[in-house]
Amino acid sequence: MPGKANKMFSPSSPCKNGHPVVTETDPLLPMPAVVSSHSSPTGDRDQCQDPSRQEIKYLYLEFDTALPTPRIALPPGPGQLPPPEQPCLKKYTSPYLWPKWRKSMLTCISCISTAIAGYSTGEISPASEELTKGWGISSVVYSLGITTFCIGFALAPMIIAPFSEVNGRRPVFIASGILFTASTIACGGTHIFAGLLVARLIQGVGASTFATVVGGVISDFYEAEDRNTPMAIYSGGALFGTGLAPLISSVIVYHTSWRWVYYSHAIAAGFLVVLMFLFFKETRGNVILRGKAQALNKYYDQLEAAGHVGVMIAGHDEACRIRWKVQSDDQRASLGQMILTSCYRPFSMLVTEPVVFFFSLWIAFSWAVLYLQFASVPLVFATNHGFNIQQNGAVFTSICVGVILMTSISIFQERLASRFGILPKSAEARLYFACFEAALLPIGLFWFGWTSYPSIPWIVPTIAVGCATMGIYSVYLAVFNYLADTYHRYSSSAIAAQSCCRNLLGGVFPLVMNAMFTNLGYPGASSLLGGIGLLLTLVPWVLLFFGPKIRARSKLASELAS
Structure with a gap:
């Protein structure tokens, strides 16, 4: 009643x-x-x-x-x-029966937290010139700030994810938000490089919740057929925050102190924690x-x-x-056993499941290219076009614009496909659009490399950065959706495997960027990356034609009901 x-x-x-x-x-x-x-x-x-x-x-x-x-x-x-x-x-009440306004509110809070977590990755880049001189370190050593962040970001979900499944999303979100805010303040307050590395490691641990558990939160109250739009917004939030970081941070560094890069970020993160405490309800069924x-x-x-x-x-x-x-x-294993399984199964699937391996390789390379831009864009535009810190940061506007465009396209094309029933009801339906859109990544890389000359207007390679980002987005969304549809109860482990790979490789690439672009030249380095990206675009095509056979041979993958 x-x-x-x-x-x-x-x-x-x-x-x-x-x-x-x-x-x-x-x-x-x-x-x-x-x-x-x-x-x-x-x-x-x-x-x-x-x-x-x-x-x-x-x-x-x-x-x-x-x-x-x-x-x-x-x-x-x-x-x-x-x-x-x-x-x-x-x-x-069951989360699946919640009113639409509550689902939308929780989706917005979750995606904003994802954007704020993604912001952490690139905020360190604009202050590199000032801090390398002040602390007497090289640019390669300074890039360890990205690497340590990515290590915490990659490994922490192995423990956080099972803990959230047992004890709920809300306490994990709030605790991670507090840890993230405190570590961000520590990044701004440190006076030695070692302190920055430690704070960045802890910051990566806190941020990992908002990048990995949010997918589970969306799955908690949206049925599979209704998840494309919130998942598209979630994916857009991760990439949008990553591109927004150097854009805003460069303005802060140029006009004030590099410390306010972190202090302003901590203020936003603290406000988000208050927002979660007041409005974020438990979603785990x-x-x-x-x-x-x-x-x-x-x-x-x-x-x-x-x-x-x-x-x-x-x-x-x-x-x-x-x-x-x-x-x-009653049926659940102990938390310790769940953590051991969470640490073991993703890597087991990485070496035994071809789908997980090649998808992890594909998205890891795409993510590495995204992180590579934090160092390659300032290098190219400062050298060829004489840009200062603030102007270099403005180039990253192309990432934000590319993400907004691709998010809108992804939502529209899925609705169009559903309305006219033009896609099969199988896991491979997630790959049809990605087969073509993922090609934007190698196109953007070739475009960027062969327009990186002082004689070519700066807007041309800037648009290329946005093009590559649109390709990265399509890869990111396709991998998440395909693994979730293919592995069902094991999807968390499959997604954890690719997440670990993409963050670890993404943390390594900035360390080799300067040597690669200096030794090979801007066109040569970008062409090498573009060739690898072009080769990896074969992954969705192979799965499109042979996916059902590959999944039939898997012990963990399951067919979708027709």
Whole structure:
């Protein structure tokens, strides 16, 4: 019965002074089975038996479980107290049944957190010239700030992800947000390079939650067929934040102190933590169900303490003593075992599953190119066009524009395909658009390399950066969706494998950028990367034609229902 609690009575309710007794009932619980406390000794045997002698039975609770009726005596008999107030169970509704506005709000908070986490990667780049001189280090050594961040970013989800599945997304989000904010402040307050490296490592740990667990959050309350739009926005948030970082940070470094790059970021992160604390509700289904079971069990304990023992279950003539539990809690391994599995299975899948291996290679290279731009763009534009720090940062506007365009295209093309039914209902449907759009990555790399001359207007290679970013985005979205559709219950491990690969390789590439572009020349280095990218664009084509056969041979992959 929807709505607020109503005062209800039934014709069989006991009477007091000639009037029916009115009882308060919660709309989400059955109306209590009211038993007269003045039943005669020769009355109904079921009402007179004492169910308190029964053993408690533990039953599994699901979101759609029909709740039994509490057995309450009114008016209270000898040794009995008035029954406690029924708990409100509205907040324990299945996330899939939440209203659209709540899903949209949580999606927005999650994607903003992803953008703020992505911002961390490139914010270190604009201050390189000032800090390398001040601390007496080389540009290669300074790039370790990106590498250490990526190490924390890659490895922390192996522990964070299973912890969030057991204890819920909300506490992990808030704790990670606090850690992330504190470490960002530490980055701005340090006076030695070693301190910056340690703070960046911890910052990567805190940021990893918002880049890896957000995909699980979206899966918590969106069905598979409804996930493309939120996943497209999530992917766009990750890349948009990455491109926004050098754009804003360069302005801050140029006009104020490099420390305010981190302090301003910490202010935004702190505001996000407050936002999550106030509005981010738990999304993990088993955790919500566990809370519902605990609320019901507490209510039954209070009833028994008041002398009202047992509930009436359909098909049983006598009152029963029950308590609820969640099946996934019984079937789940210990947290330690889950962490061991989380650390072992992704790497096992990386070497035993061809799909995971080649997709991880594909996205790792794409991500490495993205991180490579933090150093290659300032190098090329400062050398060829005489750009200062602020002007170099403005070039990264092309990344933001490319992400916005590609996010809009991805949402529109999926809706168009769904409307006209032009794609097959299989995992390979995720690859049709990516087969063509991923080619934008090598095109952008060739374009950037062969237009990196002082005689060519700066806007030409700038557009090339945006083109390459659009290709990176298409790879990122296709990999996430395809692995999720292919591996189902093992999708978290498959996604963790590619996430670890792309972040580790992304952290290594900036270390070799200067040597590669200096020794090979700008056109040669970009052409080498473009050739590798062109070769890897074969990955979705191979899976498009041979994906069903490859998945049929896999022990972990599963076919989608036709």
